[in-house]
Amino acid sequence: VKITEEVVQYVAALAHLEVIHDEARDYAANMSSILDYVGKLNELDTNNVEPMAQVLSNSPDEISLRADAEKPSLPLELSLLNAPEAGAGHFKVPKVIER
C-alpha cells in the first residue's frame, strides 16, 4: 500500500491533527509499511465469519444495565476545573461565528 503525502494530509484533517511538511513524509512511510503488514489479514477467507466488536459476558441485560434514573452528576465547578479557559459557567473557545 502506498500512502502519499496528500493522503496523509487528508487523514490528518479528519483527525484534527496539524501535520507539517517533514512529518507528512514520515507518516507516509510509517503508514505504508504498517498497512503492508496488516495486509496479511487478506490471506484469510472471512466471508462466513461474524465481526467481533466486543467481548460479551453472559449476564442478562437487566444485570449489566443500571436503571435509567436521574441522579447527580459532576458538579459545574468540578467540570470546569481543568478548562484551559472558562467563564460564566461555560467553556470558552475561539470565536466561531463572524458578526
Add this chain to the structure above:
Amino acid sequence: MSIDIRKFTVAEIRALIASKKISAQEICKASLEQIAAENPRNNSLITVMADRAMAQAKQIDSLAADGETLPALAGVPVAVKDVINIRGVRNTCGSRILEKFVSPYTATAVERIEKAGAVVVGKANCDEFAMGSSNENSAYGDVRNPVDLERVPGGSSGGSAAAVAAGMAVTSLGSDTGGSIRQPASFCGVVGLMPTYGRISRYGLVAYASSLDHIGPLSQTVSDTAAMLGVMAGPDPMDSTASAIPVPDYVAELQGSVKGLRIGVPKEYFAQGLSSSVRAKVDAGIRTLSSMGCETVEITMPHTEYAVACYYIVATAEASANLARYDGVRYGLRNSKAATLNEMYKKTRHDGFGAEVKRRIMLGTYVLSAGYYDAYYRKAQRVRSLIAQDFSRAFEKVDVIVTPVAPTPAFKLGEKTADPLEMYLSDIYTITGSLAGVPGISVPCGLVPANPDGTGSLLPIGIQIFARHFDEARLLRLAHHFEMAGGFKGN
C-alpha cells in the same frame, strides 16, 4: 536501617500492623524512602503522593490501635498507573496534553483498594496513553528496568512494574490493552495479571481501546495478585461491561490441587521469532508443571500469526475515536495562538501528543475512513472472531494454555524505537488473549543471560498462563503452585 517492603506479602503487612509489630506509618515511610532513593534512577513514578499516603497510613494505625478488624489491604503501599484517575491528584497519562490535568473523580478500582486499606504512594510512569511496549513513549522520560538500568522495563505499564520490582511499592495497578501488564511483569521479574474483560470495572481508566482495555495488578507474588483481584473485581453501576458473575475468594482458592489439570501448549507460540534462551526457560517451566501432576497437551491455535495485524487495526481505530476528546476545550493543553476553533484543535493536538500517539490516531482514522472501513476495520473484526475461536476451541480440550510472554528478555533502551513495526511484534504472544478477552498472567519462570553467548546481566523471564473467561481462580491456583514449586526468581 529501613525496612525492605519486598520481604512482605499483603497478608503479612496486615498481620504485622494488626499485632502492632510494625505500624502502617513505618511501612509507608519505608516505601517513601525507597521511592526517594530509587526514583531518580528508574523514573518509575511521575507523581509521589507522600502527604496523602502518610495520612492514609495514620488512619490504618488508629484502626489498629482501636482493635478494629483491619481490611484486606490494610497499610499496603500501592503505585497506580498514571492513566487511572484519583480525585484531586494529577493524571498525566504520560502525555504533555494532560500535564496539568487534576482528576475530578476516582476510578472504581482505586476506590475499592483504598476502601480495603491500601495506601497509594504515587502515580506510575507509562507510555503515553498506554501506547507502547517499552515505556520510551512517555513525555515524562523513559523508565529504566531496576534489574538492569540500561534496559527497558517493558510497557506500557513500565512504571507500575519497575516500582514493584524496586521495592518502592508492594503492589501496583496497571492497564493492559495488548500486553501492557504482562510484558513489563515479565521484563521486571514480577507477577502481572490481565483479568477477564469485564472482571474489573474500567470506570476512571482513561480509554485507549475500550473493547480491549483492562485494569489489573502487578505484585511480588501470586497470593498478593489474588488479594488485589478479589478487592477490585465485581459489577459497577458506572461500567456496564463490569460483570455480575460472582467473585470467588481468590486467596482461599489458591489452595487445592492442580493434579490432573490439562495444560495446552500451542505450537504456534514456539515458532520462529522466539529467542532460544526464553524457549529453554519456558520449556523447563512446562516440565515443572508436568512434574506437579498436570497433563500437557500439544494444541494448535492457527490464527495466532494474524493477531498483531488484527490488533493494530482494532486498537488504533478505537484510539482514534477515544482520543478525539483531547481538543483543548474542556481540559488539558490549549494552543492559544490559533485564531479559529479548527486551527486551535489542530495545533493543540499537534503540540500535545507525542509521535507514537499521533501515528496510531492517523492509522486508526485511516482504517475507519470512507472506502476503507470494510477492507480494514470490518476485516480485522472478523479475524478477531477467528482468534477468539482459537481460544474457545482450545478450551474444549484443555483447562489452561501455557506460552511465553514475550519473544525476548528486556531489550536495551533505544534498541527498537526506530521501527514501530518491530516494536509492535514484541507483543505477539500477549495480544491474542487481549483480543479474545480471556484472563492471562505472567509469572516469573527464571533468569537468562542478556547476551546469546551467555554473558551479560541475568534478566527475568515470565511464563504466561491463559484460562477460560472468568476462570481466574484456576489460573491463579496454577500460577501459585508453579511459584511455590520453582523458586524461579533466583535462578
